[in-house]
Amino acid sequence: MPPDFSAVRDQFPALHQTVHGKPLVYLDNAATTHKPRAVIDALVRYYERDNSNVHRGLHALSMRSTDSYEAARARAAAFINAADPAEIIFTRGTTEGINLVAQSWGPTHLKAGDVILATEMEHHSNLVPWQRLAARTGATLRLVPVAGADAEHGLDLAALDRLLTPQVKLFAFTHISNTLGTINPAADLCARARAVGALTVVDAAQSSGHEPLDVQVLGCDFLSFSGHKMAGPTGIGVLYGRRALLDALDPWQTGGGMVANVTYADATWKPSPERFEAGTPNIADAVALHAAMDFLDGLGRPALAAHDHALAATARAALAEIPGLRVLGPKAGSPRAGLVSFALQDAHAHDVVTFADQDGIALRGGHHCNQPLMRKLGLPSTVRASFYVYNTEADITALVTSLRRIQKFFAG
Amino acid sequence: MSDLSDLYQSVILDHNKRPRNRGRLPTATRVATGDNPTCGDNCTVYLRLDGDRIAEISFDGQGCAISQASASLMTTQLKGKTAAEAEAAFAGFRDIVTTGREPEEFSETAAFAGVHAFPARIKCATLGWHAALEALKQPDQPLSS
Numbered sequence: 193m194p195p196d197f198s199a200v201r202d203q204f205p206a207l208h209q210t211v212h213g214k215p216l217v218y219l220d221n222a223a224t225t226h227k228p229r230a231v232i233d234a235l236v237r238y239y240e241r242d243n244s245n246v247h248r249g250l251h252a253l254s255m256r257s258t259d260s261y262e263a264a265r266a267r268a269a270a271f272i273n274a275a276d277p278a279e280i281i282f283t284r285g286t287t288e289g290i291n292l293v294a295q296s297w298g299p300t301h302l303k304a305g306d307v308i309l310a311t312e313m314e315h316h317s318n319l320v321p322w323q324r325l326a327a328r329t330g331a332t333l334r335l336v337p338v339a340g341a342d343a344e345h346g347l348d349l350a351a352l353d354r355l356l357t358p359q360v361k362l363f364a365f366t367h368i369s370n371t372l373g374t375i376n377p378a379a380d381l382c383a384r385a386r387a388v389g390a391l392t393v394v395d396a397a398q399s400s401g402h403e404p405l406d407v408q409v410l411g412c413d414f415l416s417f418s419g420h421k422m423a424g425p426t427g428i429g430v431l432y433g434r435r436a437l438l439d440a441l442d443p444w445q446t447g448g449g450m451v452a453n454v455t456y457a458d459a460t461w462k463p464s465p466e467r468f469e470a471g472t473p474n475i476a477d478a479v480a481l482h483a484a485m486d487f488l489d490g491l492g493r494p495a496l497a498a499h500d501h502a503l504a505a506t507a508r509a510a511l512a513e514i515p516g517l518r519v520l521g522p523k524a525g526s527p528r529a530g531l532v533s534f535a536l537q538d539a540h541a542h543d544v545v546t547f548a549d550q551d552g553i554a555l556r557g558g559h560h561c562n563q564p565l566m567r568k569l570g571l572p573s574t575v576r577a578s579f580y581v582y583n584t585e586a587d588i589t590a591l592v593t594s595l596r597r598i599q600k601f602f603a604g
Numbered sequence: 605m606s607d608l609s610d611l612y613q614s615v616i617l618d619h620n621k622r623p624r625n626r627g628r629l630p631t632a633t634r635v636a637t638g639d640n641p642t643c644g645d646n647c648t649v650y651l652r653l654d655g656d657r658i659a660e661i662s663f664d665g666q667g668c669a670i671s672q673a674s675a676s677l678m679t680t681q682l683k684g685k686t687a688a689e690a691e692a693a694f695a696g697f698r699d700i701v702t703t704g705r706e707p708e709e710f711s712e713t714a715a716f717a718g719v720h721a722f723p724a725r726i727k728c729a730t731l732g733w734h735a736a737l738e739a740l741k742q743p744d745q746p747l748s749s
Binding site for chain 2: 539540541542543546550557558559563566572573601602
């Protein structure tokens with residue numbers, strides 16, 4: 193039995209509305225989740241009571257803001273079991289964290305002949321920065337293939353071992369595929385990379401709000417995630433980096449707050465994390481992210497993962513009954529996340545999403561920022577339903593009813 | 605559901621299921637592709653001109669019912685037209701999908717009036733038209749295989 197979170201729904205104000213006259217069924221959580229009252233309150237409380245700049249002022253409000261901001265950093269360290277809060281850099285989100293590594297680490301550590309390794313299932317945000325870095329440094333970008341007709345077998349680990357040569361300096365991969373729902377064996381992948389001396393960058397955008405995360409168990413060098421996909425606000429995210437690596441890196445943006453000493457001619461840098469946070473940071477959203485992490489740990493992240501996985505498994509089974517519907521992603525028995533991606537034979541994803549919207553159901557349709565993978569799967573686009581703590585089996589029933597009607601409309 | 609039946613009129617469903625002039629045109633002398641980067645849809649339009657008139661036209665690509673039906677219907681509308689007439693026809697079509705006003709003279713394009721209530725889908729309806737106008741701007745050249 194999946195854990196009972198039925199009371200949690202009441203804590204999310206945005207869920208209690210109608211769309212086109214129907215109760216909202218929100219199944220676009222892999223794009224962004226809704227925010228509980230505790231997170232919204234933390235944001236409002238910060239602006240109503242503490243609002244001030246950090247690390248500069250000596251007055252009471254500035255000290256409160258600084259304390260709240262640094263408490264959020266310590267909370268983020270605890271959330272992923274980082275050894276030291278200085279290993280937590282606040283960013284705008286997953287994308288910015290990956291770009292920070294590419295721009296800060298890349299040019300000083302890569303040369304022609306080196307290899308950057310990524311995978312065929314990466315979101316554009318964990319692919320395009322590496323394409324650009326390769327072009328800039330003369331390094332080569334190689335990709336670990338996904339295996340199986342529907343990519344159901346996940347990453348091709350035999351190919352990975354062939355690709356992991358001593359020329360590989362960095363291996364960037366997603367923890368959970370936003371398109372397929374595949375959960376990659378992240379700790380194993382990091383260990384294989386470490387064996388050839390490659391650093392690892394883990395895209396945790398789809399895992400941070402759903403699965404327990406422990407960077408020391410994963411053994412990764414960098415890990416990036418977004419607040420808004422884990423019940424937190426938009427505009428805030430976390431880049432974790434191992435302390436020894438961060439202190440040896442150049443800054444990627446410069447300005448106030450990150451400098452130790454400045455003359456008219458030159459400047460020196462503070463250590464991490466300040467070195468990577470030039471300018472006034474996103475204090476309010478960091479404080480609200482703190483509340484989101486408390487909220488998720490209050491629910492219990494193993495229970496949350498079990499809940500989302502169970503709903504996705506129920507959805508997969510129910511969708512498979514619909515004529516002409518192809519479910520993508522790993523088959524039963526393989527590690528799968530709380531989302532399901534599918535295609536209807538007679539209806540394009542956009543038509544499906546428009547129809548479902550009229551039934552109050554929020555889905556995602558398109559290439560999911562994963563164009564090369566969609567080409568490989570031979571599909572222009574898919575429909576995705578992704579689940580979170582407030583979703584219920586009744587939401588799946590509504591989805592299936594709507595999809596059957598859509599299938600009939602376009603096939604008829 | 606009245607809104608959706610406005611959007612997916614029988615004309616649109618018919619063109620989606622049985623597209624007219626679909627496929628690569630071997631005799632084409634002009635070709636252009638329109639992409640919709642937000643959804644990955646694309647539409648390629650092939651033209652052969654006879655003097656200043658469109659003698660043959662076809663389309664190919666992948667996309668939703670709205671974009672495929674619109675491109676199909678467009679090919680039936682543009683055959684025989686000059687570039688200036690094609691631009692005028694697109695202006696009329698764009699007026700239909702953005703305002704919902706039906707044309708004064710009967711035209712199958714009126715089926716697309718329902719699109720205006722779905723602003724996110726207007727770009728689907730105009731994808732093929734943009735590709736056709738782009739192709740018309742190009743110089744004639746034999747289509748490389």
